[in-house]
Amino acid sequence: MIVDLHNHTPLCNHATGDIEEFVKNAIKKKIDIFGFSDHAPMNFDEKYRMNFSQMGKYEKDVLHVKKKYIDKIEILLGYEVDYLDGYLDERVLNANVDYLIGSIHFLNRWGFDNPEFIGEYQNRDIDKIWEEYFRALKEMAKSQFFEIVGHIDLIKVFRFLPKKDIRLIAKNSIKEIKKSNMVVELNSAGLRKPVKEIYPSPQIMELLVEFDIPITFSSDAHKIDDIGYKRDEVMKYAKSFGYKKCAVFRKKERVMVNF
Numbered sequence: 001m002i003v004d005l006h007n008h009t010p011l012c013n014h015a016t017g018d019i020e021e022f023v024k025n026a027i028k029k030k031i032d033i034f035g036f037s038d039h040a041p042m043n044f045d046e047k048y049r050m051n052f053s054q055m056g057k058y059e060k061d062v063l064h065v066k067k068k069y070i071d072k073i074e075i076l077l078g079y080e081v082d083y084l085d086g087y088l089d090e091r092v093l094n095a096n097v098d099y100l101i102g103s104i105h106f107l108n109r110w111g112f113d114n115p116e117f118i119g120e121y122q123n124r125d126i127d128k129i130w131e132e133y134f135r136a137l138k139e140m141a142k143s144q145f146f147e148i149v150g151h152i153d154l155i156k157v158f159r160f161l162p163k164k165d166i167r168l169i170a171k172n173s174i175k176e177i178k179k180s181n182m183v184v185e186l187n188s189a190g191l192r193k194p195v196k197e198i199y200p201s202p203q204i205m206e207l208l209v210e211f212d213i214p215i216t217f218s219s220d221a222h223k224i225d226d227i228g229y230k231r232d233e234v235m236k237y238a239k240s241f242g243y244k245k246c247a248v249f250r251k252k253e254r255v256m257v258n259f
Protein backbone atom coordinates (compact mmCIF):
# COMPACT_ATOMS: atom_id res chain seq x y z
CA MET A 1 0.00 0.00 0.00
CA ILE A 2 1.17 3.49 -0.81
CA VAL A 3 0.08 5.95 1.85
CA ASP A 4 0.41 9.74 1.95
CA LEU A 5 -1.47 11.45 4.78
CA HIS A 6 -0.21 15.03 4.90
CA ASN A 7 -1.29 17.25 2.01
CA HIS A 8 -2.50 20.83 1.76
CA THR A 9 -5.02 22.79 -0.31
CA PRO A 10 -5.10 26.41 -1.54
CA LEU A 11 -7.34 27.32 1.41
CA CYS A 12 -4.18 27.81 3.50
CA ASN A 13 -3.09 30.63 1.11
CA HIS A 14 0.35 29.14 0.48
CA ALA A 15 -0.51 26.07 -1.60
CA THR A 16 -1.56 25.77 -5.25
CA GLY A 17 -3.67 23.31 -7.24
CA ASP A 18 -7.27 22.44 -6.46
CA ILE A 19 -8.45 19.47 -4.43
CA GLU A 20 -9.61 17.51 -7.45
CA GLU A 21 -6.27 18.01 -9.23
CA PHE A 22 -4.52 16.72 -6.13
CA VAL A 23 -6.65 13.59 -6.16
CA LYS A 24 -6.20 12.96 -9.89
CA ASN A 25 -2.46 13.30 -9.45
CA ALA A 26 -2.41 11.01 -6.44
CA ILE A 27 -4.25 8.39 -8.52
CA LYS A 28 -1.72 8.85 -11.33
CA LYS A 29 1.08 8.32 -8.82
CA LYS A 30 -0.58 5.07 -7.68
CA ILE A 31 -1.22 6.23 -4.14
CA ASP A 32 -3.75 3.94 -2.41
CA ILE A 33 -4.61 6.06 0.62
CA PHE A 34 -4.32 9.83 0.33
CA GLY A 35 -5.12 12.21 3.16
CA PHE A 36 -5.79 15.93 3.15
CA SER A 37 -4.60 17.67 6.29
CA ASP A 38 -4.67 21.35 5.57
CA HIS A 39 -3.53 23.91 8.14
CA ALA A 40 -6.34 24.26 10.65
CA PRO A 41 -7.63 27.73 11.47
CA MET A 42 -6.18 29.51 14.48
CA ASN A 43 -6.34 33.09 15.75
CA PHE A 44 -2.64 33.54 15.15
CA ASP A 45 -0.59 33.66 11.93
CA GLU A 46 -3.96 33.82 10.11
CA LYS A 47 -2.33 34.65 6.78
CA TYR A 48 -1.04 31.08 6.34
CA ARG A 49 -4.22 29.11 7.04
CA MET A 50 -7.92 28.85 6.30
CA ASN A 51 -10.26 30.74 8.63
CA PHE A 52 -12.86 29.12 10.87
CA SER A 53 -15.69 29.90 8.48
CA GLN A 54 -13.92 27.89 5.73
CA MET A 55 -13.79 24.62 7.68
CA GLY A 56 -17.20 23.58 6.38
CA LYS A 57 -16.22 24.13 2.77
CA TYR A 58 -12.90 22.31 3.22
CA GLU A 59 -14.53 19.27 4.81
CA LYS A 60 -17.33 19.21 2.24
CA ASP A 61 -14.92 19.47 -0.70
CA VAL A 62 -12.74 16.64 0.59
CA LEU A 63 -15.74 14.41 1.29
CA HIS A 64 -17.01 15.18 -2.22
CA VAL A 65 -13.83 13.87 -3.88
CA LYS A 66 -13.74 10.97 -1.44
CA LYS A 67 -17.07 9.80 -2.81
CA LYS A 68 -16.40 10.71 -6.42
CA TYR A 69 -13.13 8.73 -6.64
CA ILE A 70 -13.98 5.95 -4.23
CA ASP A 71 -13.29 3.22 -6.84
CA LYS A 72 -9.81 4.53 -7.56
CA ILE A 73 -8.36 5.78 -4.28
CA GLU A 74 -9.21 6.12 -0.61
CA ILE A 75 -9.33 9.75 0.48
CA LEU A 76 -9.03 10.67 4.15
CA LEU A 77 -9.89 13.93 5.86
CA GLY A 78 -7.73 15.56 8.49
CA TYR A 79 -6.16 18.78 9.70
CA GLU A 80 -2.63 19.79 10.51
CA VAL A 81 -2.98 21.62 13.80
CA ASP A 82 -0.45 24.00 15.28
CA TYR A 83 0.30 23.14 18.85
CA LEU A 84 0.61 26.62 20.27
CA ASP A 85 -0.24 27.39 23.85
CA GLY A 86 -3.39 29.46 24.18
CA TYR A 87 -4.50 29.01 20.57
CA LEU A 88 -5.97 25.51 20.48
CA ASP A 89 -9.62 25.64 19.48
CA GLU A 90 -12.41 23.20 20.24
CA ARG A 91 -13.89 23.61 16.76
CA VAL A 92 -10.74 22.05 15.34
CA LEU A 93 -10.03 19.55 18.11
CA ASN A 94 -13.60 18.20 17.90
CA ALA A 95 -13.93 18.30 14.12
CA ASN A 96 -15.41 15.15 12.62
CA VAL A 97 -12.31 13.98 10.76
CA ASP A 98 -10.19 10.87 10.29
CA TYR A 99 -7.17 12.26 12.12
CA LEU A 100 -5.36 15.33 13.40
CA ILE A 101 -1.68 15.92 12.79
CA GLY A 102 -0.06 17.88 15.60
CA SER A 103 2.81 20.10 14.50
CA ILE A 104 5.04 22.69 16.06
CA HIS A 105 5.81 25.65 13.82
CA PHE A 106 6.21 28.24 16.59
CA LEU A 107 8.36 28.53 19.68
CA ASN A 108 6.78 31.13 21.89
CA ARG A 109 5.24 32.70 18.75
CA TRP A 110 8.50 32.70 16.80
CA GLY A 111 7.85 31.05 13.41
CA PHE A 112 11.20 29.27 13.38
CA ASP A 113 10.61 27.43 10.08
CA ASN A 114 9.63 30.57 8.18
CA PRO A 115 12.54 32.01 6.12
CA GLU A 116 11.17 35.50 6.95
CA PHE A 117 12.28 35.05 10.57
CA ILE A 118 15.52 33.13 10.03
CA GLY A 119 17.50 36.08 11.46
CA GLU A 120 16.34 35.14 14.95
CA TYR A 121 18.66 32.09 14.96
CA GLN A 122 21.61 34.50 15.27
CA ASN A 123 20.25 35.70 18.64
CA ARG A 124 19.82 32.24 20.09
CA ASP A 125 21.74 29.30 21.49
CA ILE A 126 21.00 26.46 19.07
CA ASP A 127 21.12 23.73 21.73
CA LYS A 128 18.58 25.69 23.81
CA ILE A 129 16.24 26.14 20.84
CA TRP A 130 16.34 22.40 20.21
CA GLU A 131 15.57 21.69 23.85
CA GLU A 132 12.72 24.18 23.81
CA TYR A 133 11.33 22.59 20.64
CA PHE A 134 11.38 19.08 22.07
CA ARG A 135 9.83 20.29 25.34
CA ALA A 136 6.97 21.72 23.29
CA LEU A 137 6.70 18.41 21.44
CA LYS A 138 6.44 16.58 24.75
CA GLU A 139 3.63 18.90 25.85
CA MET A 140 1.88 18.32 22.56
CA ALA A 141 2.03 14.55 23.03
CA LYS A 142 0.79 14.90 26.60
CA SER A 143 -2.28 16.83 25.42
CA GLN A 144 -3.50 13.64 23.62
CA PHE A 145 -5.34 15.69 21.02
CA PHE A 146 -3.52 14.28 18.01
CA GLU A 147 -3.06 11.01 16.15
CA ILE A 148 0.08 11.89 14.17
CA VAL A 149 3.23 13.86 14.98
CA GLY A 150 3.96 16.21 12.05
CA HIS A 151 7.57 16.54 10.84
CA ILE A 152 8.94 15.60 14.23
CA ASP A 153 12.30 17.36 13.87
CA LEU A 154 11.24 20.42 11.89
CA ILE A 155 13.63 22.44 14.05
CA LYS A 156 16.47 21.19 11.80
CA VAL A 157 14.89 22.82 8.71
CA PHE A 158 17.67 25.40 8.16
CA ARG A 159 20.38 23.01 9.33
CA PHE A 160 21.14 24.80 12.58
CA LEU A 161 22.13 21.60 14.37
CA PRO A 162 22.83 21.16 18.09
CA LYS A 163 26.17 20.22 19.62
CA LYS A 164 24.40 17.96 22.08
CA ASP A 165 23.38 14.43 21.00
CA ILE A 166 19.96 14.66 19.32
CA ARG A 167 18.95 11.35 20.94
CA LEU A 168 19.42 12.87 24.39
CA ILE A 169 17.48 15.99 23.48
CA ALA A 170 14.56 14.06 21.95
CA LYS A 171 14.24 11.04 24.23
CA ASN A 172 11.70 12.38 26.74
CA SER A 173 9.40 13.58 23.98
CA ILE A 174 9.60 10.21 22.26
CA LYS A 175 8.62 8.48 25.52
CA GLU A 176 5.59 10.77 25.79
CA ILE A 177 4.64 10.10 22.16
CA LYS A 178 4.68 6.39 22.96
CA LYS A 179 2.49 6.94 26.04
CA SER A 180 -0.08 8.92 24.08
CA ASN A 181 -0.23 6.24 21.40
CA MET A 182 0.65 8.59 18.54
CA VAL A 183 2.37 7.67 15.30
CA VAL A 184 5.18 9.62 13.67
CA GLU A 185 5.10 10.57 10.00
CA LEU A 186 8.08 10.14 7.71
CA ASN A 187 7.81 13.42 5.85
CA SER A 188 9.71 13.99 2.61
CA ALA A 189 9.36 17.79 2.70
CA GLY A 190 12.68 17.94 4.55
CA LEU A 191 14.34 16.77 1.34
CA ARG A 192 13.03 19.92 -0.38
CA LYS A 193 14.26 22.23 2.41
CA PRO A 194 17.78 23.54 3.19
CA VAL A 195 18.40 20.61 5.55
CA LYS A 196 17.95 18.15 2.63
CA GLU A 197 17.00 15.36 4.99
CA ILE A 198 13.83 13.37 5.68
CA TYR A 199 11.96 14.20 8.90
CA PRO A 200 12.87 12.37 11.19
CA SER A 201 16.65 12.09 11.17
CA PRO A 202 18.31 8.67 11.65
CA GLN A 203 18.97 9.44 15.34
CA ILE A 204 15.25 9.94 15.95
CA MET A 205 14.39 6.90 13.84
CA GLU A 206 16.54 4.86 16.23
CA LEU A 207 14.46 6.13 19.15
CA LEU A 208 11.20 5.31 17.35
CA VAL A 209 12.43 1.76 16.88
CA GLU A 210 13.61 1.54 20.50
CA PHE A 211 10.18 2.62 21.79
CA ASP A 212 8.27 0.67 19.13
CA ILE A 213 6.41 3.68 17.77
CA PRO A 214 4.48 3.18 14.51
CA ILE A 215 5.09 5.37 11.50
CA THR A 216 3.15 6.72 8.56
CA PHE A 217 4.08 8.53 5.35
CA SER A 218 3.65 12.11 4.16
CA SER A 219 4.82 14.23 1.29
CA ASP A 220 3.47 17.46 2.88
CA ALA A 221 2.48 18.55 -0.63
CA HIS A 222 1.72 22.24 -1.13
CA LYS A 223 1.55 21.79 -4.92
CA ILE A 224 0.76 19.03 -7.38
CA ASP A 225 4.41 18.19 -8.08
CA ASP A 226 5.07 17.52 -4.39
CA ILE A 227 2.60 14.63 -4.24
CA GLY A 228 4.45 11.41 -3.54
CA TYR A 229 7.73 13.33 -3.47
CA LYS A 230 10.72 10.91 -3.18
CA ARG A 231 8.41 8.30 -1.79
CA ASP A 232 10.55 5.31 -2.87
CA GLU A 233 13.49 6.79 -1.02
CA VAL A 234 11.39 7.39 2.08
CA MET A 235 9.91 3.88 2.08
CA LYS A 236 13.38 2.42 1.66
CA TYR A 237 14.56 4.56 4.58
CA ALA A 238 11.70 3.19 6.74
CA LYS A 239 12.52 -0.38 5.73
CA SER A 240 16.18 0.13 6.61
CA PHE A 241 15.01 0.62 10.22
CA GLY A 242 12.93 -2.56 10.11
CA TYR A 243 9.49 -1.05 9.48
CA LYS A 244 7.11 -3.09 7.30
CA LYS A 245 3.78 -1.51 8.21
CA CYS A 246 2.48 2.02 8.40
CA ALA A 247 -0.56 3.53 10.09
CA VAL A 248 -3.69 5.04 8.58
CA PHE A 249 -6.65 6.45 10.49
CA ARG A 250 -10.35 6.24 9.76
CA LYS A 251 -12.45 8.30 12.16
CA LYS A 252 -9.49 8.30 14.57
CA GLU A 253 -9.28 4.51 14.50
CA ARG A 254 -5.76 3.32 13.73
CA VAL A 255 -5.23 0.56 11.17
CA MET A 256 -1.81 -0.79 10.24
CA VAL A 257 -1.20 -1.65 6.58
CA ASN A 258 1.79 -3.15 4.77
CA PHE A 259 3.83 -0.88 2.58
Ligand SMILES: [Zn+2]
Pocket residue numbers: 008012014039222
Ligand atom coordinates in the same frame (compact mmCIF):
# COMPACT_ATOMS: atom_id res chain seq x y z
ZN1 LIG B 1 2.02 24.78 4.82
Ligand SMILES: [Zn+2]
Pocket residue numbers: 080103105150151
Ligand atom coordinates in the same frame (compact mmCIF):
# COMPACT_ATOMS: atom_id res chain seq x y z
ZN1 LIG C 1 3.75 21.62 8.94
